[in-house]
Amino acid sequence: MKKPFAITLDPGSSLANHTGSWRTERPVYVDRLPPCNHACPAGEDIQGWLYHAEGGEYRKAWESLMKNNPFPAIMGRVCYHPCEGACNRGKLDESVGIHAVERFLGDEAIRRRWLPEVTAEPSGRHVLVVGSGPSGLSCAYHLRLMGHQVVIMEAESRAGGMMRYGIPQYRLPRDVLDAEISRIASMGVEIRLNAKVADIMDVIEGYDAAFLAVGAHIAKRAYIPAGDASRIIDAVSLLHGMEENSATLLGKRVVVYGGGNTAIDAARTAKRLGAEEPLIVYRRTRERMPAHESELQEAIEEGIRFKWLSTVKRMEEGSITVEKMILDDAGFPQPTGEFETIGADSLVLALGQESELDLLKSVPDIETANGSVKVDSSMMTNHPGIFAGGDMVPSEKTVTAGIGHGKKAARNIDAWLRNEKFSPPEKHEIASFDMLNTWYYSDAPKIRQKALDLARRQSTFEEVIHGLSEENALFEARRCLSCGNCFECDNCYGVCPDNAVIKLGPGSRFRFNYDFCKGCGLCAAECPCGAIQMVPESI
């Protein structure tokens, strides 16, 4: 080619100049652990299912959720959502209403009759589950997904355990409970009702492994001197009776003794049965009350009264005597010798629960202590092949923890049946708030779920908290910051001054072109969700 005057070289492209050699640090895409996922006792991939919900793909979101938890409609109602306490958005405006979106997905699945698919090959192994509470059902569900045959033996006439006999209907409507339990039954899990296991060794034959989850149904008692005509009952029986259509007669003036969620449930139930302003007596202060703040708030709204720093000394006909307490330096309540008499027609004790462990009488090698069973990190008792979980092992005794136990036990049972050991995948680094670039997120306040009219909350057992509409659920899902996980906002692709980010297309994320990446770190700094990490180059 004839070149113009004074030109001796052909024009070339700068692509020949590999500026990647300048780099001292390289960006890498990472998936960090969102704090919500880290906080979930059931091990849900919350950010993962919210990602699908954000796009309006509710079926996909539900399927993703169901990988870890078979009860979204129940959990969306009764879980105390530690995820929301950990949510990074809480540091920006307010945490994402994860439970409300979960409930929406769960209700949507019930409404549209979505069913999980069992795709695993039948393993030919049989597992016995004792107890159909959250833990037992969750374990059975996961074992079934892995291809095992599962039989659940349940002592009561209906399945659900404490979800039915402990949680009042105004928090968990029974049609929702029934729908999610029957979905598990429809997968081929056999639930035998009225089948109380008196001795595990009598029934275990023919099964390759067993999971015990009998819960904690025995109310702890305290010695309270009482006259002949005084009415003392325990909260467990009160709540259980509500399911048997044999509501206990409590009278107008009801005192509940205890400070946990069960105490609140008992007081709110008493209110709905006609008690005027039930009174909860607790020996410590409001701050030290184990009941969850949301429950406490709802109870106060409904007119439940509280008497802090008090213990019940005795009960006579029509009254109780309480002693005032003070907290010592260690935070323990100490008696003061000051007494007070309070009018009361009945006293409901909500002082904690224990497990009935009679079924273990022929397995002396299983270790028990304080009314609960000892298990190792794989949820197995000292007896090979017998696993246990839920409220009968030491734990925080919530539905969510029970569901988590069930999943964990199922994975370990599955491995144990194959003579293997289940090793959970290594956890990623937590995506903390300081790893985010929150500039990019739109401002958006949380959507409040509407609540039932207060008058109806005091007289009926209708559900108190309403669900979100689709529009609101979509909005709430989109408040997710997607902490630590790429959501394809194209920022890295856009802000690279060297075009060294290759966009791979929807769903496929991005790749770095290290031939040209100079390692400036702009992509990592401008990534909203902290999904890019700068790592030193080895020189």
Place this chain on the structure above:
Amino acid sequence: MSLQPVKFYQTGTFTVGNRLLDESLRTVQANMQRTNSLNSGHRACQGCGEALGARYAIDAAMRATKNRVIATNATGCLEVFSTPYPETSWQIPWMHSVFGNAASVATGIAAALKVKKKSDVRVIAQGGDGGTTDIGFACLSGMFERNDDVLYLCYDNEAYMNTGVQRSSATPPGARTATTPAVGIHPGNAFGTGKNLPLIAMAHQIPYVATASVANLHDLEAKVEKAMGICGARYIHIYVPCPLGWGSSPSDTIKVARLAVETGLFPLFEAEHGEIVSRIPIRNKVPVEEYLKLQKRFAHLFGEDRSAIAMIQEIADRNIRKFGLEEA
């Protein structure tokens, strides 16, 4: 399933793209088929704001004109790092003028295109702040005054970076450069000097003047697209941080640009025929310290005497009042 009723998209339009938004509402830069007018392999420093600003603007112009763009380029960093003979990073017809005459060369190209009746081909002139506000100012003012059909893009990094960080008439007060060292009673660039070229361009009553920033890509692209739809002289002043000259971290380039907007030091506005027609309100107002402390060129202001910072804050506050940056 229609997603339109919910007017909330997680990040809205703050990010480059957004999988929840309609394709047409995402930026040119989010597109897999963007032209990458300024290609990889250029020799700009790590985290160069000018390389970013130039690609943003020219890619947007390319889309707006269906890839019918000719550009001239004044001498400066952009020219030097993109086109060391015989290589170039430009993937458009591109012509290097001398330092001061990019506007005149562009005028000539526009005149030639007119003669050849190629009305679909548009002309862009580009230069740094030195080649625009100082050396090329006469040619630029002439281009404005004749209303030549050229879009002039000024990439403002507030000094002569290519030759070693000397002061230009766009260098802000207080800033240390090689020629305004941080010594003496009034260290750094003197207060009360310099010029505001967007306002001068407006005084020429040309059809379109705008300011833009690499920290607000959606706004920058919209302004370029709008400018490409107008005939006559147009001017866009783009704020492009320079990690080398400003002593900021290469990874902070966009953050620094964002803070310049959020403090009020660099107002984003549009003017038509000499009249301001729109401005971008400040989203989260921040004090100027936040902006200044990221840059070593202002490090000397953080001694015992903080009066210079107060004076810079006054400039920001005046901008906010003057341009109405706090009104929604």
